Every structure is written in C-alpha cells, then in structure tokens.
Amino acid sequence: MIYFDNAATRRVPDDILKKIIPYFIEEYGNASAIYDLGRNAKRAIESSREMVAKAINADPSEIYFTSSGTESDNWAIKGIASANKKKGKHIIVSAIEHHAILEPCKYLQKNGFDISYIPVDRSGIVNVKDVEKLLQKDTILISVMFANNEIGTIQPIAQIADLAKKNGIYFHTDAVQAVGHVDIDVKKLGVDLLTISGHKLGGPKGVGALYIKKGVKIDSLLHGGAQEMGRRASTENTPGIVGLGLAVQNSVKNMKKNNEYVKKLRDMAIEGILSKISDCFVNGDLVNRLPANVNVCFKYIEGESILLHLNHAGICASSGSACTSASLEPSHVLLAIGVKPEDAHGSLRLSFSEDNTVEEVEYLLDVLPKIVSKLRAMSPLYNSFKKK
Numbered sequence: 177m178i179y180f181d182n183a184a185t186r187r188v189p190d191d192i193l194k195k196i197i198p199y200f201i202e203e204y205g206n207a208s209a210i211y212d213l214g215r216n217a218k219r220a221i222e223s224s225r226e227m228v229a230k231a232i233n234a235d236p237s238e239i240y241f242t243s244s245g246t247e248s249d250n251w252a253i254k255g256i257a258s259a260n261k262k263k264g265k266h267i268i269v270s271a272i273e274h275h276a277i278l279e280p281c282k283y284l285q286k287n288g289f290d291i292s293y294i295p296v297d298r299s300g301i302v303n304v305k306d307v308e309k310l311l312q313k314d315t316i317l318i319s320v321m322f323a324n325n326e327i328g329t330i331q332p333i334a335q336i337a338d339l340a341k342k343n344g345i346y347f348h349t350d351a352v353q354a355v356g357h358v359d360i361d362v363k364k365l366g367v368d369l370l371t372i373s374g375h376k377l378g379g380p381k382g383v384g385a386l387y388i389k390k391g392v393k394i395d396s397l398l399h400g401g402a403q404e405m406g407r408r409a410s411t412e413n414t415p416g417i418v419g420l421g422l423a424v425q426n427s428v429k430n431m432k433k434n435n436e437y438v439k440k441l442r443d444m445a446i447e448g449i450l451s452k453i454s455d456c457f458v459n460g461d462l463v464n465r466l467p468a469n470v471n472v473c474f475k476y477i478e479g480e481s482i483l484l485h486l487n488h489a490g491i492c493a494s495s496g497s498a499c500t501s502a503s504l505e506p507s508h509v510l511l512a513i514g515v516k517p518e519d520a521h522g523s524l525r526l527s528f529s530e531d532n533t534v535e536e537v538e539y540l541l542d543v544l545p546k547i548v549s550k551l552r553a554m555s556p557l558y559n560s561f562k563k564k
Contacts (some may be wrong), residue, residue, distance in 0.1 A: 178491045178536045182327055182468060183353060183527035192422045196380065199415040207412045208403065224421025228385055231428040232370065233361040240386050240404045241417050244374030245352040246396070248321060248386035249276035252348045252369045255394040256317045257284050260346070264314025270294045270302050271512040273321055274350055278508075294320070300329035300513045307336055317346045320346045322370075324352035326509045326525060327460030328469025330358060337366035346392060352376055352384075355465055356427025368392050372424065376417060377447035379423030383416030414514075422436075430530075431551045438528040439467040441537050445526055446470055448541035453548050459510060459523070470526040473510070473519045476558035477551040482524055485547040492542060494525040518557070 179187070188196075199220065205213030207221055222236070229236040240396035242248045257267065267284065271279055271293045273554035281291045292310040294302050302320055318340045323330045333349055348369035351360060351480075356377045370387040373382055388394060400409030427434070437477060446458055455475040474482065479495030486493050495507075515523075526540075552558040 178532075180491060180493045180526045180528060180536075180540070182529040183376070183525065184494055185375045185381065186529060187531065188380055188419065188423075189378050189426070192378060192419055192426070195422060196415045196419045199418055205412075207414055208401070211283065218413070221412055221417050222520070223358060224417045227421035228372065231307060231355070231424045232362050232372075232387060234387050235390065237405065238387055238390060238406050240388060241412065242384045242386055243382055244384045245274075245371050245376070245408075246276040246384075248371040248373070248384045249274065249350055250280050251386055251394075251397040252371065253277060253280040253317070253319065254284065254461060255397055256346050256369070258350070259393045260316040263357060264312070264316045265289045265316040266292065266312045267293045268294060268307065268315060268318045270296060270312050270320045272296055272300055272324055272326075272329075272385075272509045274325055274352070275456065276374065277319055277321070277350060290314075290556070296329075296438045296512055298514050299462065299464075300327050300459070300509070301461055302331050302336065303364055304332060304335045304339055307339060309344075311343055315343070315345050318486045319348040319350070319489060321552040322349045322351040323455065323466050324351050324460070324509060326507060326515070326523075327471045328353075328466035329460045330354070330464045330466065333367065334365050337368075340368075341366055353466060356431060357426065357468065359431075362387055362389070367392075372420075374420035375418075376425055377423040377427045379419040379458070380416050383413050383420045385420065386426065413492070434530045435467040437530055438498075438532070441534065442468055442470055442530055444534070444537050445528075446472075448537070449544065452541060452545045456548075457522075459515065468528040470524075470528075472524050472526075473515060474522040474524065474548055475519055476522070476555045477548065478521050479523045481551050482522075482544075482547060485551070486543070489543045489547070491543065494527070495523050538561075 203216045205216040205217045225236045229239050285291050294306050296302055320331050320336050322333055337347045348367045349367050350371045352371055352373040355372050368389045372385040374383040396407050398409045449472055457474050459471040505516045510520035526547045
C-alpha cells in the first residue's frame with residue numbers, strides 16, 4: 177500500500193507509540209487523583225502542555241487539550257460568540273474554512289448571529305482589504321484558517337490578525353494543517369486563538385488543543401468537572417495528550433528537513449502530472465502553499481472514480497477533505513476559487529510525508545495517466561468534447 181493521504185490523517189510513528197502505550201496499561205491513573213498513579217498522569221499532561229506551548233511560543237497556561245481539531249474550532253467559535261454576544265453578534269470567516277468552522281457558524285446564524293464570508297482569489301488567498309470591507313461595529317470575531325486542508329494555500333495570518341487587533345476584534349485561526357509545516361509564533365502573529373489536531377502530525381486520533389491567549393473572554397464548551405484549568409470539563413485523555421505533545425515536538429524539530437523532502441516529492445508529482453496528462457490543472461497558490469500538498473482537477477471525469485482505480489492499484493489518495501469524502505457535492509473550496517462544478521468533481525488531492533519515497537511517486541506517475549485515459553474513454557463528457 178502506498179499512502180498519499182497524509183493531510184487526512186497520519187500514521188503514528190513507532191517511537192511515539194511506544195511512549196503512549198504505558199499510559200494505557202501501567203501509568204493509567206486519572207490525572208485528577210491525588211495518589212501517585214494520578215500524579216504521574218498529571219505530570220505527563222503538563223509536560224505535553226509545555227511541549228505544545230514551546231512549539232508555538234505560547235505560555236503553557238494558554239494551551240487547553242480537547243478531543244479534536246473540530247472540538248477546538250467549535251469551542252473557539254461558539255465560546256467567543258457566547259461570551260461576547262452583548263458586545264456584538266457579527267462574525268467573519270473565510271469562504272474556504274473547514275466544516276468544523278462553517279457548521280458552527282451556520283448554527284449560530286440560526287440563533288441570531290450574523291455571519292459574513294470573506295471571498296478568496298483564484299489561488300485561494302484572502303485579501304486583507306476584503307476582510308476590512310466586512311467589518312461592522314458589532315464584529316466580535318474573525319476566523320481564517322492558517323493553511324487550507326484541500327488546496328494547501330497559506331493565508332496572510334499576521335496581517336489579518338493585525339487588522340483584527342486594531343479594531344478590537346478577536347482573531348482565531350485553524351492551524352490544523354499548518355502546525356509542523358509552517359513556522360508559528362503566536363506572539364509575533366498576534367492571534368488570540370489557534371487550533372491544533374494530533375492525528376494530522378503523527379499523534380493519535382481523538383486529541384487536539386486550543387491556544388487561548390491570556391485575557392480572551394471565552395465561555396466553556398463542555399461543562400462538568402474542573403479539568404483543564406476549569407475551562408474544559410472531561411477526564412483527560414492522558415495517552416492521547418502524551419502522543420500529541422510528542423508529535424508536535426517532533427514535527428517542529430524536524431520541520432525544515434521534512435519540508436525540503438516532501439516539497440521535492442510534491443514538485444515531482446505536479447510536474448509529472450501536468451506533463452503526462454492533458455486537460456488538467458493545479459488548484460491553489462504555487463508559492464504560498466504547504467510543501468506536501470498537491471490538488472489537481474482532471475476534466476471530464478470524476479474524482480471518486482480516480483480514487484477507486486488508484487485504490488485498486490494500491491494507492492490511497494483523496495478527492496478533498498476527509499470529512500466530506502462521502503458527499504456527492506463538489507468541494508466548496510474549489511467552487512470558492514472559481515472552479516466550475518463539473519471540473520471540481522474531477523479533483524484529486526495528494527498529500528505526502530517523510531515516509532513516502534521517490535519510487536512511490538514514480539509509480540503514481542506511471543499508473544495515474546493510464547487511469548485517467550481509461551476513465552475518459554468511458555466518459556460521455558469527454559466524448560462530447562472530442563466531437564466538438
């Protein structure tokens with residue numbers, strides 16, 4: 177099996193897995209307990225909190241562990257909305273956010289909040305001037321993802337955060353795809369809230385984190401016990417938190433080396449696809465882009481068919497976000513950047529990691545052109561195009 181879907185989830189490295197296992201079978205105490213077994217778990221959690229904080233230049237007291245990136249996003253959006261609704265009920269988000277942002281916004285809209293969506297250009301980049309145009313007197317939050325999960329576009333986060341700060345507005349960024357791939361310093365960036373997910377970095381599934389800057393007025397999403405400094409109730413997922421801390425630490429430590437390597441694979445894949453296959457185009461900015469991301473649209477065929485044939489050839493890939501892979505709707509991200517619906521249906525996302533090899537990409541470039549040719553031969557759209 178060749179795995180080219182690392183943006184959806186990552187394999188947990190052996191060294192991290194070995195360090196997680198003891199917290200299931202030996203150091204399994206509840207971190208809220210006062211006996212040694214509980215205190216050991218508590219120390220492990222606090223050590224991971226320090227690792228995550230150091231990676232983004234935050235204070236450990238500003239890091240809160242959650243069950244996922246989705247929970248962190250929901251907490252940021254709903255928590256700010258709830259705590260600041262007397263000040264205003266207007267929220268601004270980009271049109272290409274993950275559904276973990278868009279769906280909470282839809283929920284809030286049904287409950288009296290006003291949501292504005294920032295357009296993006298053909299490359300998927302937000303223009304700060306477009307954000308400024310959407311500002312209202314009652315705007316309480318702006319949320320723009322750091323790097324897009326589908327097309328890999330990296331946003332001008334510092335500039336947007338600066339605009340928010342000047343207008344007394346909280347700024348949140350979903351950095352699930354960016355942490356470990358882009359240098360992140362929350363102090364220099366000026367962000368108020370930042371989302372992290374464990375399994376995108378080689379940590380286990382079921383754990384995430386939310387950076388909340390000191391002084392930010394935010395309500396809790398979960399109520400119950402006094403865990404996470406009284407802000408996020410629920411018994412801590414000690415093995416998951418340990419894994420998240422190690423994954424963040426490792427990915428940031430090896431970021432430069434890994435980025436250089438996966439970028440070579442990315443560029444090799446893009447160059448090969450464009451040279452070997454006609455009627456296809458790359459989505460997203462080619463410069464301000466995650467080093468491991470490839471997103472290509474193939475005209476006249478559907479991405480799902482490509483994925484099934486790649487799977488038969490032993491290759492795992494994606495046609496967009498893993499969270500919408502069961503949907504028959506074209507990607508909202510591709511539509512937002514101006515891709516035609518019929519072309520958006522033919523999208524393929526490849527995302528590499530340091531575990532991938534040049535030989536694997538060469539195999540892809542041998543197999544994929546044959547798949548596209550076969551599918552187009554059966555496509556009524558393609559046959560109609562050829563007749564024209």
